[in-house]
Amino acid sequence: MSEKTRTDILREEVVIPKVVRQKADAAFEMILAESGAGKAIRLRQRRRKRYAAAAAVAALLLSTVTAGAAYLKWSRGLERDLAVTEEQKGKAQSTCLAGFPNLSVEDKGIVVTAQQSIVDNNYGYLAFKVEGFEKGKGKEPGFESLSIRVDGREDISYTYGMYDGDEEKVNEDGSFEYLIMLYGDKEKGSFKDKKIDVEFSGLGVVTEKAGSARDVIEGKWAFSWQLTGSDEIYTAKVSEKLGDTGALVTGAEVSPISIKAVYDFPAKMVKEEAVDESSGTVYETDMLAEPPLLAGVKLKDGTLVTDTQGGRMGYTDGGKKVYEECFAMGRILDVDEVESLLFIKKIPEEEKNLGENDMFVVKIR
Numbered sequence: 001m002s003e004k005t006r007t008d009i010l011r012e013e014v015v016i017p018k019v020v021r022q023k024a025d026a027a028f029e030m031i032l033a034e035s036g037a038g039k040a041i042r043l044r045q046r047r048r049k050r051y052a053a054a055a056a057v058a059a060l061l062l063s064t065v066t067a068g069a070a071y072l073k074w075s076r077g078l079e080r081d082l083a084v085t086e087e088q089k090g091k092a093q094s095t096c097l098a099g100f101p102n103l104s105v106e107d108k109g110i111v112v113t114a115q116q117s118i119v120d121n122n123y124g125y126l127a128f129k130v131e132g133f134e135k136g137k138g139k140e141p142g143f144e145s146l147s148i149r150v151d152g153r154e155d156i157s158y159t160y161g162m163y164d165g166d167e168e169k170v171n172e173d174g175s176f177e178y179l180i181m182l183y184g185d186k187e188k189g190s191f192k193d194k195k196i197d198v199e200f201s202g203l204g205v206v207t208e209k210a211g212s213a214r215d216v217i218e219g220k221w222a223f224s225w226q227l228t229g230s231d232e233i234y235t236a237k238v239s240e241k242l243g244d245t246g247a248l249v250t251g252a253e254v255s256p257i258s259i260k261a262v263y264d265f266p267a268k269m270v271k272e273e274a275v276d277e278s279s280g281t282v283y284e285t286d287m288l289a290e291p292p293l294l295a296g297v298k299l300k301d302g303t304l305v306t307d308t309q310g311g312r313m314g315y316t317d318g319g320k321k322v323y324e325e326c327f328a329m330g331r332i333l334d335v336d337e338v339e340s341l342l343f344i345k346k347i348p349e350e351e352k353n354l355g356e357n358d359m360f361v362v363k364i365r
Contacts, residue, residue: 072100075116075127077177081330082118082125082257088332092118092230097256097332099228107219110203115177119229120255123311123328124182124191126198131175133203133217141176144202144216148180150227151194157183159310181328183310192229197222230256234335236364242343243360247291247323252364254297254338258311260326261341261362265291267319292343292360294325300339304356307331339365 072093074084084092092098099117106112111131118125135141141162148156160180170176180198184190204216234254241248251262272287290313296306311327343360 073115074098075129075177075179076171077179078116078118078125078127081179082332084332088334091334092256092332095230095232095256096228097230097232101223101225103223103225105221105223107221108217110217110219110221112178112200112221114198114223114225117227117229118257118332119182119191119227120257121188121192121229121231121233121253122184122190122255122258122260122326123309124184124227124229125257126180126182128178128180128198128200129175130178130203131173134174135176135205139205141203142206143178143200144204145200146180147197147199148182149197150182150191159183181309183312183328186312186316188233189229189231191227192231193226195224195226197224199223232256232335234338234365238362238364240360240362242292242362243345245292246289249341249343249362252341252362253326254333254335254364256332256335257329258326259294259297259308259329259333259341260324261294261343263291263323263325264321265289265323266321267315291323291325292345293347294327295342295344295354295359296329297333297338298340298342298356298361299334299337301337304342304359305329305331305333306342306354339363 072089074089078084089098097118097120099119101114101117104111104113109132113129113131114126115129116125116127130141133141146160147154148158150156158180160178162176162178178200182191199220199222201220202216202218232255236252238249238252246265246268248264249261250264251260253260268289269286270289271284273282274285275282294308296304296308298304307330309328309330311325313325314323316322316324340361340363342356343362344354345358345360348354348358
C-alpha cells in the first residue's frame with residue numbers, strides 16, 4: 001500500500017480496528033514524519049483534532065525584521081499548555097531549553113512576533129503572537145500558507161494551529177497565538193543550535209471542515225533566527241518484559257520534552273476485529289502486531305505524567321525485531337525526577353482516565 005493511500009485511510013477514519021483506534025493519531029504523524037507527502041498538518045492541541053493541509057513553500061519576503069529588547073515573557077499558549085511552574089521557567093531559561101527570539105514583522109497593519117521556542121533532543125515548540133487582526137466572534141484565524149526550513153532543509157514535519165480555538169483564549173488586547181510543533185528525525189539534535197526560517201502568508205479565517213483560509217489579508221511575514229535548545233538527556237539500558245505481550249523493553253531515553261523506548265519485539269501478524277464505519281460491518285483483518293504503547297512517565301514522588309503528544313513509532317531494523325517509540329510530551333519534565341516509563345497494558349474500548357494499575361511500570365533508574 002502506498003504512503004498516500006495509508007495516510008488517506010487514517011485521515012478519513014474509514015476502517016480502524018478497535019484496539020488501535022487510539023493509536024491512529026500517532027501512526028498518522030509517524031507517516032507524515034517519514035513520508036515526503038503531507039509534511040504538515042493543522043493541529044487543535046486541546047481538542048486533539050487533526051486536519052490535513054499542504055505545506056506551501058513561498059519566496060522569502062524582503063521585509064524589515066526588528067529585534068526588540070530581550071525579555072523573558074513566556075508565550076501564554078505554551079505556558080498554559082505545558083503547565084509550566086516558575087521553577088521550571090527558570091531552569092528552562094538557564095539551560096537554553098527555552099529561547100526568546102522576540103522578532104516582529106509588520107505587513108498590511110498586522111504584526112506577527114516570534115515569541116518563544118522550546119527545543120530538546122527530539123522535538124520543538126514555537127510560539128508566534130498575532131496582533132491587529134479582527135477575526136470576528138466564534139471564528140478561527142489562520143494563515144493561507146506556511147513554510148519552514150531548518151538548516152536549509154525543507155523536509156521538516158510539523159503540526160500547527162491557532163491557540164485561540166475558543167473565544168476565551170484570545171488575549172485581553174485582542175491578540176492571539178499561533179503554535180507550531182516541530183518533529184525531529186531519527187538523529188538527536190535535529191533543531192538545537194540550527195538556523196530556522198519561518199514564513200507565513202495570507203491571514204484570514206479558516207473553517208474546521210475545509211481547513212483553508214478565506215477573507216484573506218494578502219500579507220507576508222518572514223523570520224530567520226538561530227534556535228537554542230537543551231541537550232539534557234538521561235539514557236538507560238533495561239531488560240523488562242511487558243507481561244505476556246512478547247515485548248521486552250531494552251532501552252529508555254528521557255529529555256525535557258520527549259521520551260523514547262526501545263523494544264525487542266519480533267514482527268508478527270495478528271487477527272484484529274475491524275469495523276467498516278460506513279456500513280457498521282464487523283470483520284477480522286490481518287494487522288502487524290504492536291507492543292504496548294508508551295504512555296508517559298512516573299516521577300520519583302509517585303506522580304504519573306501521561307500527556308504524550310505526537311511522535312514516531314516503528315521498526316528500525318527493517319521490520320524484524322527492534323521497535324522504537326519516541327513521543328513529545330505535553331509537559332516539561334525534570335529529567336532527574338523521572339523514575340519509570342509507563343506502557344498501556346490494554347487500550348480500553350471507551351475513554352477513561354488510566355491509573356497505574358492499567359500500566360506496565362518499567363523502572364529506568
